[in-house]
Amino acid sequence: MKTDIALLYQSFQSTDVVQSNLFNCYKKKNIQQAEQKSYENVYSFIYFIEHGLTYYQSAKTAPLSIRPVLLFYGMIQLLKACLLTVDPLYPETTSVLAHGVSTRKRKKQGYSFLQDEVKIQKNGLFTHFSDKMFHVKQLEGTKYTMKQLLSSVPELELPFRYIEKSSPFYKIGTLNSEQYEIPATILDHYKMTHDRFVQYVEHNTPLQFKAGSEAEKVFIFTGEIRIINSAPLYINFSNESIYFPKNKQLLWELSDTLIHYLVLYNLSMVCRYETEWWGELIHTFHSSDLTYITNFLHITEEKIPYILYEFIKKQFDCV
Numbered sequence: 001m002k003t004d005i006a007l008l009y010q011s012f013q014s015t016d017v018v019q020s021n022l023f024n025c026y027k028k029k030n031i032q033q034a035e036q037k038s039y040e041n042v043y044s045f046i047y048f049i050e051h052g053l054t055y056y057q058s059a060k061t062a063p064l065s066i067r068p069v070l071l072f073y074g075m076i077q078l079l080k081a082c083l084l085t086v087d088p089l090y091p092e093t094t095s096v097l098a099h100g101v102s103t104r105k106r107k108k109q110g111y112s113f114l115q116d117e118v119k120i121q122k123n124g125l126f127t128h129f130s131d132k133m134f135h136v137k138q139l140e141g142t143k144y145t146m147k148q149l150l151s152s153v154p155e156l157e158l159p160f161r162y163i164e165k166s167s168p169f170y171k172i173g174t175l176n177s178e179q180y181e182i183p184a185t186i187l188d189h190y191k192m193t194h195d196r197f198v199q200y201v202e203h204n205t206p207l208q209f210k211a212g213s214e215a216e217k218v219f220i221f222t223g224e225i226r227i228i229n230s231a232p233l234y235i236n237f238s239n240e241s242i243y244f245p246k247n248k249q250l251l252w253e254l255s256d257t258l259i260h261y262l263v264l265y266n267l268s269m270v271c272r273y274e275t276e277w278w279g280e281l282i283h284t285f286h287s288s289d290l291t292y293i294t295n296f297l298h299i300t301e302e303k304i305p306y307i308l309y310e311f312i313k314k315q316f317d318c319v
Helices: 015-028 034-061 067-086 125-134 146-150 154-164 186-190 194-204 256-273 275-284 289-315
Strands: 101-103 117-120 143-145 169-174 180-183 208-213 218-222 234-236 241-245
Touching (some): 015 067, 034 067, 034 289, 067 289, 180 241, 194 208, 194 218
Antiparallel strands (some): 169 180
């Protein structure tokens, strides 16, 4: 889904437009002194977006060695603008200014990026926007490996097919589909009976069972899947396809925004503090890690600004 992100956000660069929309956001949430707070936040909102877009534009022409840092901080600035639509007091305390994620400071010998992991902290930006924007809580202490996270990026299906010789997803439809078809072979992956699987899907996703059986080799579901937060289903922005994970452990509440933040955080730490490993990876092509990383950076550069634009547009009722 290619688009000029500067043009996309242009409508959010007018103080009159932004102030009136922030006021409406706060008023709908019954926030006291909504009008005053909308005036107080209007310039912060505009500058967050301007700063974020500058990072993204710089990343387009920057060498690979520093692109993760630019994309990570570009995402952070756009997230701050998003937060102002739902939290007029942001940043109310200094605790929300930290990244909210940690990673192993010293990498072990034989380090592999895909096996590296991040850990969610009690406080910080990640925890704050997870709660305020996506209503995802209680992630403190949770650890995710990079392979788990990248296995939740549907645009990486091709690299997984080439390198792992398998795909972590089933394609079940597109954004325009009226129904979604999941192959019955999913039961082998989930180790469930027909009835248990249907119950599991209906409980954990927005999908509702319509028809199908193991004998018919397909399960048919209906439901509404939204771009902003499709979790635990995945949307491939390059072809607008909807994917269902083969691994039950990947059927989680992490949306694209949370997944991309965690991967970018770790990548930005690696390229800043593991300079020797990072340099060898870029210049020697000795690891398949590079394939996943370069593809991911290309994806996040396009996908995240669009998702965050859609989030702001929804808050502003610009549908």
